[in-house]
Amino acid sequence: MNITIFGTGYVGLVTGACLADVGHHVLCMDVDQAKIEKLKNGQIPIFEPGLESIVRSTVEAGRLSFTTDTKEAVKHGVLQFIAVGTPPDEDGSADMQYVTAVAKSIGQYMDEYKVIVDKSTVPVGTGDRVKAAIRAQLDSRGLDLEFDVVSNPEFLKEGAAIDDFMKPDRIIIGTDSDKASELLREVYYPFNRSHDRMIFMDIRSAELTKYAANSMLATKISFMNEIANLSERLGADIEAVRRGMGSDPRIGYHFIYPGCGYGGSCFPKDVQALARTARDHDYDARLLNAVEAVNYAQKHVLFDKISHHFGGNLNGKVIALWGLAFKPNTDDMREASSRTLMEDLWKAGAVVQAFDPEAMNEAQRIYSERKELTLCGTKEQALKGADALAICTEWKEFRSPDFELIASALKEPVIFDGRNLYEPDMLKRYGLAYYAIGRGKNQFNVA
Numbered sequence: 148m149n150i151t152i153f154g155t156g157y158v159g160l161v162t163g164a165c166l167a168d169v170g171h172h173v174l175c176m177d178v179d180q181a182k183i184e185k186l187k188n189g190q191i192p193i194f195e196p197g198l199e200s201i202v203r204s205t206v207e208a209g210r211l212s213f214t215t216d217t218k219e220a221v222k223h224g225v226l227q228f229i230a231v232g233t234p235p236d237e238d239g240s241a242d243m244q245y246v247t248a249v250a251k252s253i254g255q256y257m258d259e260y261k262v263i264v265d266k267s268t269v270p271v272g273t274g275d276r277v278k279a280a281i282r283a284q285l286d287s288r289g290l291d292l293e294f295d296v297v298s299n300p301e302f303l304k305e306g307a308a309i310d311d312f313m314k315p316d317r318i319i320i321g322t323d324s325d326k327a328s329e330l331l332r333e334v335y336y337p338f339n340r341s342h343d344r345m346i347f348m349d350i351r352s353a354e355l356t357k358y359a360a361n362s363m364l365a366t367k368i369s370f371m372n373e374i375a376n377l378s379e380r381l382g383a384d385i386e387a388v389r390r391g392m393g394s395d396p397r398i399g400y401h402f403i404y405p406g407c408g409y410g411g412s413c414f415p416k417d418v419q420a421l422a423r424t425a426r427d428h429d430y431d432a433r434l435l436n437a438v439e440a441v442n443y444a445q446k447h448v449l450f451d452k453i454s455h456h457f458g459g460n461l462n463g464k465v466i467a468l469w470g471l472a473f474k475p476n477t478d479d480m481r482e483a484s485s486r487t488l489m490e491d492l493w494k495a496g497a498v499v500q501a502f503d504p505e506a507m508n509e510a511q512r513i514y515s516e517r518k519e520l521t522l523c524g525t526k527e528q529a530l531k532g533a534d535a536l537a538i539c540t541e542w543k544e545f546r547s548p549d550f551e552l553i554a555s556a557l558k559e560p561v562i563f564d565g566r567n568l569y570e571p572d573m574l575k576r577y578g579l580a581y582y583a584i585g586r587g588k589n590q591f592n593v594a
């Protein structure tokens with residue numbers, strides 16, 4: 148099938164590559180000329196495991212191509228996927244300007260039946276607004292063409308995006324059209340072979356499903372962080388509490404890890420946007436507001452621990468930082484906890500020596516030549532001459548480091564662990580002071 152994808156970010160590029168991999172003919176369109184140039188030259192603008200080889204093979208096979216030409220893009224696909232960004236506006240609502248721009252372009256250039264499939268995370272009611280924007284363009288051209296709008300929210304996780312797309316837990320399709328349903332069944336048929344993963348519903352329910360799922364996951368994290376903060380004050384160990392809780396099948400072990408807050412391009416903005424939607428409909432979403440407030444505070448917890456350890460004076464201190472990405476296996480630093488920590492440290496007069504296995508270019512892009520930040524080539528280099536080590540991302544390569552080297556390289560042997568990576572007793576043996584999240588008596592200062 149001929150498919151067009153608008154937006155070649157994390158969602159658009161993965162969607163395009165995976166659909167091309169199973170045999171569809173995909174044209175990816177983006178307004179970012181530099182991005183499209185890179186893709187045309189065989190470079191992948193983001194880090195996502197497994198993506199590069201699929202893009203390469205599907206391009207070579209002639210099933211995946213890239214363009215900045217809107218007219219060509221609209222002409223290509225009977226299915227027009229929208230996968231552009233929906234960043235937060237100043238008031239927390241989703242900024243819909245990119246989605247609206249795509250809808251207008253489709254209305255401007257379409258000359259036959261199209262199915263517009265919205266993959267971006269969009270507020271409930273967007274399907275109707277996309278329909279209206281396309282209809283207005285068609286009216287201005289004096290055309291009465293048939294088209295359908297479908298909501299098909301994306302649930303992939305950065306870092307495991309290819310696997311998630313190829314073996315989805317579910318494929319949500321919100322539509323009121325049988326014709327569109329049939330076309331989408333055909334598109335997704337290769338991903339449904341072991342069992343049918345497609346769940347059909349109305350458009351508004353599909354749009355809300357995405358926000359509800361992300362908000363639920365964010366709620367689990369904020370809940371655990373609240374209990375972790377309580378554990379610290381009560382002398383309990385959150386890691387023991389977590390295992391005890393997770394063993395209840397009604398709770399489960401997934402997504403109950405305490406830490407220095409959630410980040411990324413989805414949870415923060417989606418929780419805020421849903422709370423905003425609620426307010427717009429005269430409903431005060433108290434739980435969502437609390438989830439957001441707990442997370443905001445949690446992102447400052449590591450800084451508070453560091454500041455407290457050094458007696459409130461961080462002026463001139465050098466902090467080694469392991470982990471800049473908002474989570475492992477991605478280079479994405481949007482809303483990352485590392486950014487809050489670095490910015491808190493800089494305000495307090497400290498400087499940062501940071502290392503991340505994948506997000507160094509992204510950090511360079513965001514902070515450019517900031518003199519309070521040194522980007523180091525290895526995690527060991529980041530330790531050199533540092534007063535302490537802080538950890539913000541649970542990359543695999545941070546899990547079993549050389550503790551002797553850490554203890555000898557740091558001016559003061561102390562680790563502030565925002566992801567609870569280590570066994571406190573083990574660190575004691577290396578003479579390392581250890582502060583983690585919610586570890587009660589297992590959090591200690593050996594100095």
Ligand SMILES: NC(=O)c1ccc[n+]([C@@H]2O[C@H](COP(=O)([O-])OP(=O)(O)OC[C@H]3O[C@@H](n4cnc5c(N)ncnc54)[C@H](O)[C@@H]3O)[C@@H](O)[C@H]2O)c1
Nearest residue numbers: 154155156157158177178179231232233245267268301305
């Ligand atoms: N990143 C994730 O893990 C994830 C997961 C599920 C859903 N989502 C949702 O998917 C959407 C896209 O997210 P993302 O992370 O891929 O965003 P992104 O910022 O990585 O990519 C968006 C792309 O859209 C392009 N764009 C903007 N306007 C355009 C236009 N008019 N025509 C064509 N391209 C245009 C931008 O240049 C950019 O390359 C968002 O709504 C997001 O909430 C993201």
